[in-house]
Structures are given as C-alpha cells and as structure tokens.
Amino acid sequence: MPEEFEEQAVEPLDWRYYLALGRRRIWYFLIPFFLGWVVIWSMSWVLPSIYRSGTLILVEQPTVPQQFVVSNVAGDLQQRLQSISQQILSRTHLWRIIEGLKLYEKQRQRLTPDEVVANMRKDIEIELVRDNRQELTAFNIYYSSREPQMAQ
Secondary structure: OHHHHHHOOOOOOOHHHHHHHHHHOHHHHHHHHHHHHHHHHHHHHHOOOOEEEEEEEEOOOOOOOOOOOOOOOOOOHHHHHHHHHHHHOOHHHHHHHHHHHOOOHHHHHHOOHHHHHHHHHHHEEEEEEEOOOOOEEEEEEEEEEOOHHHHO
16 A cells, blocks of 8 residues: 555645635635735724824933032932833822813713812823933833823
C-alpha cells in the first residue's frame, strides 16, 4: 500500500492553484466579511456617541542655576504633578465647574452633589506624558461626554 503513494506524481503548488482555490471558495471569504461589516455598521447606530476633549499642560523645571537663585519649588516633578491632579479632581473645584457651566442638570435633580462629582470624575482622564529619557514633562487632561458642547 505505501508503494502506491510513492508512485503518484506530486505536482508542485503554484500561485495559479491558490488563485483557482480562492475563486472556487469566494463565498467563504465574502460572507463573513459582509456579515462583520453589517454588524459593525449597525452597532455604530445603536451605541451612543461619546465626544472627548483634551488639553496638554506642560510642567517645566526651573532653568536658573541653584547657585544664583534659591529654588522656591519644593519637591520633584512627580510630586508636583500629583498635587496638580489632586487639585483638578477636588470636590470643591469640580462642583464649582458643574454649577458654573450647569453640567449634569438631570443628575443634579435626583443625585446628591457627591454622586454628581463622582460621575464627573469618571468622565475625566489624566494621562502623564514622558519624554525620550522617561522623565515626566507634562500631562494630558481629557473629558468625555455624550454631548459635544459639554465635552468642549
């Protein structure tokens, strides 16, 4: 029995074989492609739009040498960035913004101020930016909302 298999001539497979195979099985490729496209397209109509606005804040180290002027900045850049992010996310600061811009009107009617501020904290993202030497030089602040005017 193994001798029969050895005697059969095996043709080398070339690009024409694969092209003919692709033409014969075209529906195996097209049907999943179009079904996937229809699912993604329909999901884009069903899911709500989320708008995102952001800003970059640069934090620079003092450039004057310490021998000429004594630095009045205590702590390193990491501590300063941590302090700034805590100030940004503080309850009083966020509540002032919410009241000043009249944000979360529907939620303010049924939730406590702490819950409204917690919802706003979920919509804010702070991302640290590092340079080529892996030193912190800046940070991005992003705010997401379902309404484009509120995101801006």
